[in-house]
Amino acid sequence: MPKKGMRTLNWFSPKHPTHGINSPPSISQLSSPSRPSFSEVVIDRTIEMSEPMIKKWDPDTTIAKVTSLFYENRKEAKDFIKVVNSLHKALHFHATENSRSDKLVRAQSLMQIAMKRLQKEFYQILSINRVHLDPESMSNVSSRTSISTQSSTSEFDVEDDDDDRAEIAGESISEVEDFSNVIMADLRLITECMTSTGYTLECLKIYKDIRKSIIDEAIYKLGVEKLSSSQVHKMHWEVMDMKIKDWLNAVHVAMKILFNGERILSDYVFVSSDAIRESSFTEISKDGAMTLFSFPEIVAKNSKKSPEKVFRLLDMYTSIVEHWADIEATFSFDSESVIRSQALTSLVKLGESIRTALSEFEISLLKQSSKTIIAGGGIHSLVIDAMNYIILLADYSNVLSDILGESLPPAKGSLPESYFGIADFDESPAPALSHQFAWLILILLCKLDSKAKHYKDVSLAYLFLANNLRYIVVKVHSSHLKYLLGKNWISKQEGKIKKFVLNYERLGWSHVIESLPHDPNASMTPQQVKEIFKRFNSSFEQAHHKQSMCVVPNSKLRDDLKVSIARKILPVYREFYNKHKDAIVKDRHSSHVIIFFPEDVGHLLSNLFFGPVESGSSSSVESSPSRTTPSRLR
Known part of the structure; x- marks a missing residue:
């Protein structure tokens, strides 16, 4: 028997007198068939010591039914745990010799009473202290690393290890700053006692029922609900957009606080058994996590595809990527592989949907055939809309590199050297992505060329090209596109603008100069x-x-x-x-x-190039300074 275990059999200590009723039996007496066996002496003594305390806290008695052992007196609660553990050891020792002993039946009856008490205490602590055990509080209590590295506290070391904390928490526990730590310690005492005495299932059922309701309720309050494919397909975009916004907030809260805090609590309370910790946390978190991480997949597969909705898909993709390390660390158990798999599936489906939306944007550019002429050669609405879209896409370049990484970019031969500096893309940290953006802008520039041909005044056509290319270059230079397309690209476009300007001057003013x-x-x-x-x-x-x-x-x-x-x-x-x-x-x-x-x-x-005063030209994207009319012009 372990040395520490001997302390429970304190009657066997040499400090006790060697005569009288408490005198230990001699070797000859233990072997004599006319006297009680050693196991009977042990069970008798243990029952004698444990019965008063266990019956005092019998949950079926009037007083004990309405009071809480751990709330009334934590010191006595620890003694109760110690007595129960001693009774279990004695019962187990005696059962190996005489499984039909009346004393064994009596000890088992006491054990059942004790377990009912502990189940009641466990339920009360979990229920009453929901505020102190909420995931946010757990996240602030300690890191899971520091908790999980603590060794399980031996049931025989409880009083020695925790006397100081018990003394602090006894009468003025509300004054202790780390109240949550004390509650967690109480829960661990009970779980270790119940699991070591064969009442693991009863303990887990109480824990799972209460903690799972907290997770499920929190997920619902964060605005995430389980939706069917048909519900998503029929949903108006405005409603879906709000649900995606709720989901984006929910993922951050869930991974940083909700599931993280729950994992910390589960790891601490069930630190003595990896299997129990896994079973507990998995069953508590699985439904909520699957609801959370299945949402993006349903949206990606069933929402109506359109280029302008791609940014919400990119937001969801980015959120999963940013929290991927947390997902793997929090749901690290083998039984939680289905959660990791669901998050990965959503990531894949989002990527497919994003690629489809980008292809549709490219197709819409290629099919754009409006012959509308912009008055005064100003900025075409197509350029404004397309560049706003492309600039926003560039802000997602990190995830787009992953999403489009396997997509074949346009061949170098399809990107004219006069439009793009190919060498710049080879030096880019994401050359394939740079080619993709270059290709989109090239399509836009080709569309501008075709629109310029609709101007009857050729000089105005060149001014139109200069204006729109200048707009594109300014937008590139002021956004993340600058890093994707490179300085050489910008320099080449500046050169093209100068050529457009010279052609405009030559055709529009040469007869004046001449x-x-x-x-x-x-x-x-x-x-x-x-x-x-x-x-x-x-x-x-x-x-x-x-x-x-x-x-x-x-x-x-x-x-x-x-x-x-x-x-x-x-x-x-x-x-x-x-x-x-x-x-x-x-x-x-x-x-x-x-x-x-x-x-x-x-x-x-x-006073040129502000457009006609009376037109209020809508094509201008900058405010026009005040103008004066020369006195000689009539």
């Missing part, structure tokens, strides 16, 4: 000067009238354009005007030839 002499200071006859002024007036007025309808939403592009055009026209015109104005002014019949002063030309050019 109306002025190459050498404005050259000697000319009054008639020649007069013809040049007339030619300039006509060409400038015509160009300004046409180009004043144009809009350039990007302020930098707008300023660059105005400066570039002004530099090509204003200095030459000013020199010509200053050189020859006197000759025209002196001829009273020719004074009307000068319509524009140089400052008028400057003002008119500076």
Whole structure:
């Protein structure tokens, strides 16, 4: 018999007198058939010591029925546990020699009374202290690592190990900050006693019934419910969107608090048996966890597919990925493999649905055939919508790399070097994903090219292309796309914008520039000067009238354009005007030839590209500064 176990048989200690009723039998007496056997002496003595306390707390008696042993006196509760353990050992020892002994029946009857008491106590502690044993409190009590590494407290060491805590908790337990720890310790004392004495099933049933209801109720309160495929299929998107938002919050709370806290409590209370811990936690958490992790699969398989809904699917995919380590750690038992499998299945189904939605977005771009012309060559709504969509997708680049990792990107040959810097993608941390985004933007640019052909004014078509490509580049530069497409890509697009601008200037303003002499200071006859002024007036007025309808939403592009055009026209015109104005002014019949002063030309050019004042152009994506009308323009 273990040394510690001998302490329960304190009558056998040499400290007791060697004569009288408590004197231990001699060896000859133990072997004598006329005297009680050693096991009978043990059972007699143990019954004599345990019966008063066990019967005192018989739950069927009037007083004990309405009181709580652990609440009334934790010191006595521990003594009760100690007595029950001693009785069980003595009963087991005696049963090996005489299974039909009356004393054995009496001891078994006491054991049944004790177990009924402990079942009652166990139920009361779990029920009354739900607030102190809620998963959030458990998550804050301790980490599972620190708890699980604690060795099981021997039933014979309870009083020695816990005297200090019992003394603190005895009369003023409400003042103890870690009340939850004390409650957990009481639960563990009871579970270890009941499981060691053969009452594991009774203990587990009480524990599972109460704790499972807490998990199931918490999952429901978090807004997650079990839905059928037909329910999801018929559900309006607004309702489904709210349910997905609830689910996203629920996953975080469930993994960080709910299941984590429950696992901590289960690991602590049933620390003495891995099998019991597994059975307990699995049965408590399985239904709630399966409801939680089956939801994304049902949504992915049965909700109506559309490109704009992909972001909710990506949110769910991201949430599972971010909590995957917690899922594996919390549901690590073999019996919980079905939970891990369900979470993985949802991840796979979400990935498939996301790939489908992205393919539909690509198809919708390819099929876009609107011939609508944007007034003033402004930003097309297709570009705004498509870029907003692509930018949001880029924010999910981490998970998209996993989702699209096995998808074949467009071949390099299908991405023209004039559009994209292929080398940049090879150096990207996710080259396949970079190709995917490059391909989407290329489709968009090709659509812009086809839309530009609907402009009758070719100069306006080039301005339309410059405006829209500038919008795309700005959006790329200000988003995560910058890292996916690379600096070289942006540089190439900047070069294309410059070409579009030069073509616009050449087609829209060349006749104005050509109306002025190459050498404005050259000697000319009054008639020649007069013809040049007339030619300039006509060409400038015509160009300004046409180009004043144009809009350039990007302020930098707008300023660059105005400066570039002004530099090509204003200095030459000013020199010509200053050189020859006197000759025209002196001829009273020719004074009307000068319509524009140089400052008028400057003002008119500076107020270009805001669109017509009366139009309130909806294509502008930037606010337009105030404008003034030159005094000479009628």
